[in-house]
Amino acid sequence: MSKSPVVAPQIDEKVAIYANNLNFVYNPKSPFEKHALKDISLSINKGEFVAIVGHTGSGKTTFVQHLNALVRHQSGDLFVAGLNLADKKLDLKKLRGSVGMVFQYPEYQLFADTVLEDVAFGPRNFGVAREDAYKLAKNALETVGLDFEQIKSKSPFDLSGGEKRRVALAGVLAMKPQILVLDEPTAGLDPQGKREILSLVKSINKQNDITVVMVSHDMNEVYENADRVIVFRDGGVVYDLPPRQLFKLEDQIVSMNLEIPQMAQFTNALEKQGIVLPDDCITVDQIFDALCQLKGGSNV
Amino acid sequence: MSNINNQKQIAISVQGATHYYKVYNEDGTVGKAIGIEGIDLDIYQGSFVALVGHNGCGKSTLAKHLNGILLPAMGKVEVFGLDTANKANIFEIRKQVGMVFQNPDNQMVASIVEEDVAFGPENLGIPQKEIVERVHKALEQVGMLEFAKRTPHKLSGGQKQRIAIAGALAIQPQVLVLDESTAMLDPQGRKEVLEVAHQLNKQGMTVVLITHFMEEVLDCDHVFVMSGGHIVDQGTPMQIFANSKLLDEVGLKAPRTVELAQKLKNAGFDVDDTTTDAKILGGAVCQNLQ
Numbered sequence A: 001m002s003k004s005p006v007v008a009p010q011i012d013e014k015v016a017i018y019a020n021n022l023n024f025v026y027n028p029k030s031p032f033e034k035h036a037l038k039d040i041s042l043s044i045n046k047g048e049f050v051a052i053v054g055h056t057g058s059g060k061t062t063f064v065q066h067l068n069a070l071v072r073h074q075s076g077d078l079f080v081a082g083l084n085l086a087d088k089k090l091d092l093k094k095l096r097g098s099v100g101m102v103f104q105y106p107e108y109q110l111f112a113d114t115v116l117e118d119v120a121f122g123p124r125n126f127g128v129a130r131e132d133a134y135k136l137a138k139n140a141l142e143t144v145g146l147d148f149e150q151i152k153s154k155s156p157f158d159l160s161g162g163e164k165r166r167v168a169l170a171g172v173l174a175m176k177p178q179i180l181v182l183d184e185p186t187a188g189l190d191p192q193g194k195r196e197i198l199s200l201v202k203s204i205n206k207q208n209d210i211t212v213v214m215v216s217h218d219m220n221e222v223y224e225n226a227d228r229v230i231v232f233r234d235g236g237v238v239y240d241l242p243p244r245q246l247f248k249l250e251d252q253i254v255s256m257n258l259e260i261p262q263m264a265q266f267t268n269a270l271e272k273q274g275i276v277l278p279d280d281c282i283t284v285d286q287i288f289d290a291l292c293q294l295k296g297g298s299n300v
Numbered sequence B: 001m002s003n004i005n006n007q008k009q010i011a012i013s014v015q016g017a018t019h020y021y022k023v024y025n026e027d028g029t030v031g032k033a034i035g036i037e038g039i040d041l042d043i044y045q046g047s048f049v050a051l052v053g054h055n056g057c058g059k060s061t062l063a064k065h066l067n068g069i070l071l072p073a074m075g076k077v078e079v080f081g082l083d084t085a086n087k088a089n090i091f092e093i094r095k096q097v098g099m100v101f102q103n104p105d106n107q108m109v110a111s112i113v114e115e116d117v118a119f120g121p122e123n124l125g126i127p128q129k130e131i132v133e134r135v136h137k138a139l140e141q142v143g144m145l146e147f148a149k150r151t152p153h154k155l156s157g158g159q160k161q162r163i164a165i166a167g168a169l170a171i172q173p174q175v176l177v178l179d180e181s182t183a184m185l186d187p188q189g190r191k192e193v194l195e196v197a198h199q200l201n202k203q204g205m206t207v208v209l210i211t212h213f214m215e216e217v218l219d220c221d222h223v224f225v226m227s228g229g230h231i232v233d234q235g236t237p238m239q240i241f242a243n244s245k246l247l248d249e250v251g252l253k254a255p256r257t258v259e260l261a262q263k264l265k266n267a268g269f270d271v272d273d274t275t276t277d278a279k280i281l282g283g284a285v286c287q288n289l290q
Helices: A060-066 A091-099 A113-123 A130-143 A161-173 A193-207 A219-225 A250-255 A261-274 A284-299 B059-065 B089-094 B111-123 B128-141 B155-167 B187-202 B238-240 B244-249 B257-266 B278-288
Strands: A015-026 A034-045 A051-054 A075-080 A099-102 A179-183 A210-214 A228-233 A234-243 B012-023 B030-044 B048-052 B074-079 B097-100 B177-179 B207-211 B223-227 B230-235
Touching: A015 A060, A015 A210, A034 A060, A034 A210, A034 A234, A051 A060, A051 A161, A051 A219, A060 A099, A060 A179, A060 A210, A091 A099, A091 B230, A099 A161, A099 B128, A130 A161, A130 B059, A161 A193, A179 A193, A193 A210, A193 A219, A210 B155, A219 A261, A228 B030, A228 B257, A250 B155, A261 B257, A284 B257, A284 B278, B012 B059, B012 B177, B012 B207, B030 B059, B030 B207, B030 B230, B030 B244, B048 B059, B048 B187, B048 B230, B059 B089, B059 B177, B097 B155, B111 B128, B128 B155, B155 B177, B187 B207, B223 B238, B223 B244, B230 B238, B238 B244, B238 B257
Parallel strands: A051 A210, A051 A228, A099 A179, A179 A210, B048 B207, B048 B223, B097 B177, B177 B207
Antiparallel strands: A015 A034, A015 A075, A228 A234, B012 B030, B012 B074, B223 B230
């Protein structure tokens, strides 16, 4: 492989995130030195929904923290939202306005007296006038499915867990990011709350054309939502595949201490017996419909 | 401990327990919200029961009644025949019912694992020699003996929760309540904690698991489904999963494999609708199609 030039010419308009031989070392040249990212090369297109998975300590959080320069670039190429993160004079403000970061348990980061103030904080902090920030907040709260008039004056601390998480998500969306990075957005939610947040993220991805990078431990939700799955292990990328293809590699996935989604186990078992379902059969309902068709066909 | 006569003995009995929370309305008045209302249930000694429900359904409120952290405004909770409302009983009740909460980081009190585990028995005024024995045994039971001299802060979430369980075990309770103790863990950590819980149960411990991961209740003896502060359904895990309409109404969902098996069975496939193994279900479906 040839070493890539400083300004990677292969980055075209369609690319949202591009990394080439990205490396990162915590506490370099000390007894606590840890090589957290090793030669990461990957590319994520605008509008894609990409899941990043891997065992705890595999480097996935270090990688996503690079995306808005919470962790500063050390070596290799990294371009995010058209900005070169290796650039010494990187416009951090522009970068952080383009990359919205939703951390784990984001509801713990709510702080303002009212929901409106909390959601408008981001744009206000970026110098947007108060009235315009309120408009952005209103839009964002409506995007996450909350009734603006009903919720705007409430204290964020009086809301339910699911509502709080939506408000936190709205706070990030109010910045109008091009890229949304979510670290385990459904952790701690009940099944209904999980479904709501995921369908919300999915619709933000599809309708508002925002690129989504989601870190998750829940392989069932990764399987049903992501266009592509990137698997981290010991600081490196070991797989970069669409979910259906990835979870056919059962032995390899299990050896990395990751789970196989239940419906992938099911379709894999069918395939071993020679029954191959179409590639778009992912959810319980899709698989059920396909099987009914197959059965109907064999009975005729 | 785990002989058959004891199996039927009631460890905890909840009779019509009701608890309200204060709500401060916007107009300055004080109202009340239902925490739990009219809960009746018996937990038998040696059993492994699950309390499931969506966020805010009252399951943690109920859990806090099981060792007298909260007291019922109406009704009664008895732990081995001791009424939690009687202040004189609380000390004994807390010794019988150990509790582990959700966030592992909030439950560590010492900077060395073995000191953390020793905190409970130290508070009970147990002689030093016995504390050492208890700590040793408790750490052994959760498979963390080799970490005795380490600092808890550097451990994984699953390991921290196992330390928290060891802390409860050092008090030598008969009942262990896990109040969403797996909710903040990664899949590996969840597996570790559940394995420990089941192992303790096999040794005679009564376990009450509070969760909203339906996959976790598969191996329980009995499941209570809660919604709006009430128990809306109960039975074996399979009986619960069979009532998918109710589960849907209360914001829960059967594991995907069970859901698919039920749909296939209803559509005339010859499959076992109580199977929880996707591979076995796949094999059965193949025989239907070939």
